[in-house]
Amino acid sequence: MISLWLSRLKKSLTEREAQGLLRQLHARTSSEAHLNLADNDYLALSKDPSVIAAAESALREWGASSSASPLVSGYTALHEELEKKLAAWHGYPHGIIFNTGYAANAAVLGGIPREGDLVLADRLIHASMLSGIESSGAKLVRFPHNDLDTLELKLTEAVNHTGAVFVVTESVYSMDGDSPDLKRLSELRERFGFCWILDEAHATGWHGATGSGLQEEQGVRGAADIVVGTLGKALGSQGAYVLSREADVRASLINFSGEFIYSTYLAPSSAAAGLAAIKRAEALAEERAALHVLSREWRGALTAAGFVVPEGHSAIIPIVLGDANRTVHFAKKLKDAGIKVSAIRPPTVPAGTGRLRISLRRGLTSAHLNKFITAMKEAAL
Numbered sequence: 001m002i003s004l005w006l007s008r009l010k011k012s013l014t015e016r017e018a019q020g021l022l023r024q025l026h027a028r029t030s031s032e033a034h035l036n037l038a039d040n041d042y043l044a045l046s047k048d049p050s051v052i053a054a055a056e057s058a059l060r061e062w063g064a065s066s067s068a069s070p071l072v073s074g075y076t077a078l079h080e081e082l083e084k085k086l087a088a089w090h091g092y093p094h095g096i097i098f099n100t101g102y103a104a105n106a107a108v109l110g111g112i113p114r115e116g117d118l119v120l121a122d123r124l125i126h127a128s129m130l131s132g133i134e135s136s137g138a139k140l141v142r143f144p145h146n147d148l149d150t151l152e153l154k155l156t157e158a159v160n161h162t163g164a165v166f167v168v169t170e171s172v173y174s175m176d177g178d179s180p181d182l183k184r185l186s187e188l189r190e191r192f193g194f195c196w197i198l199d200e201a202h203a204t205g206w207h208g209a210t211g212s213g214l215q216e217e218q219g220v221r222g223a224a225d226i227v228v229g230t231l232g233k234a235l236g237s238q239g240a241y242v243l244s245r246e247a248d249v250r251a252s253l254i255n256f257s258g259e260f261i262y263s264t265y266l267a268p269s270s271a272a273a274g275l276a277a278i279k280r281a282e283a284l285a286e287e288r289a290a291l292h293v294l295s296r297e298w299r300g301a302l303t304a305a306g307f308v309v310p311e312g313h314s315a316i317i318p319i320v321l322g323d324a325n326r327t328v329h330f331a332k333k334l335k336d337a338g339i340k341v342s343a344i345r346p347p348t349v350p351a352g353t354g355r356l357r358i359s360l361r362r363g364l365t366s367a368h369l370n371k372f373i374t375a376m377k378e379a380a381l
């Protein structure tokens with residue numbers, strides 16, 4: 001007889017498959033020659049010689065693992081140097097490294113808001129933040145995506161709230177590539193006195209004069225109370241970080257976050273790669289302007305070809321196709337043409353908004369753009 005728990009699993013999987021939404025793993029090989037418009041290596045730093053050399057040298061000096069959780073012996077001089085560098089880069093006095101952005105968000109949102117508090121969160125915040133908020137016991141109220149008028153209304157309604165109030169946003173949204181007005185958020189913060197938690201995961205490297213992110217680009221460096229960022233996207237490495245103006249945020253995470261305390265710490269080679277990547281990202285000041293031009297060119301070419309894409313200059317371009325099967329059809333046709341894109345379907349995005357998510361990267365040429373637009377037009381036939 002099939003056990004209850006297993007029949008439950010089978011039922012959920014069968015339902016998901018029937019909806020055309022089954023997720024499956026496909027192992028890629030290192031020799032795969034597709035034009036990669038799917039990953040988050042926006043500055044192509046994961047293969048940068050200086051980043052690889054730094055990781056290699058750390059591997060030889062420290063070995064392949066940190067071999068322990070950070071409070072035991074996993075925290076090395078490299079982790080310390082990295083947290084200090086990241087904090088200074090973003091304009092904060094305190095920082096702490098986490099193993100992943102998911103863990104960092106779950107720890108911050110799960111540990112800092114408490115029962116009786118109110119969390120006002122953008123409708124499209126990342127699953128990791130949502131998971132943290134849900135475990136915190138705080139009341140979650142979501143506002144429409146990037147709608148700061150509605151946020152202001154909700155803040156006004158909450159002026160007599162007795163618990164703490166948090167506002168949670170990203171700076172560049174992972175599935176939409178768009179951004180809120182950070183200056184206005186910073187003004188709202190001044191006026192209402194909430195704690196602003198900002199995820200800069202997809203902005204760092206691509207935005208800002210020195211590449212630290214969208215706070216820097218929009219002239220509000222250091223405005224958010226707590227910033228979460230990752231090393232696994234434009235910084236070409238692995239791991240994540242939490243920055244704050246208050247030393248107690250760092251101390252609380254070290255003392256109370258299970259994600260931090262009970263897990264083997266990030267490998268020293270990943271910390272070394274992150275440090276080298278920051279150096280490279282800072283040095284790309286002039287190229288960053290060209291990357292923003294590239295983003296506008298790709299959006300313009302897609303619009304001219306009849307696709308609906310938002311304006312902007314981030315590294316992420318969503319092409320909303322609606323139906324999940326249509327989205328998969330486009331991704332398959334592009335793959336046949338030698339182009340890898342991600343087909344994003346519900347539940348990652350709202351129902352009816354299946355999309356191709358195009359990640360731009362340093363090194364893309366007009367030949368790549370032509371190849372991509374030709375394949376998109378053929379897929380649409």
Ligand SMILES: Cc1ncc(COP(=O)(O)O)c(C=O)c1O
Pocket residue numbers: 100101102103105126128170174199201202230231232239240
């Ligand atoms: C906005 C955002 N925050 C956090 C994360 C998680 O980061 P990591 O991949 O380092 O776990 C992601 C990953 O996709 C993300 O898009």
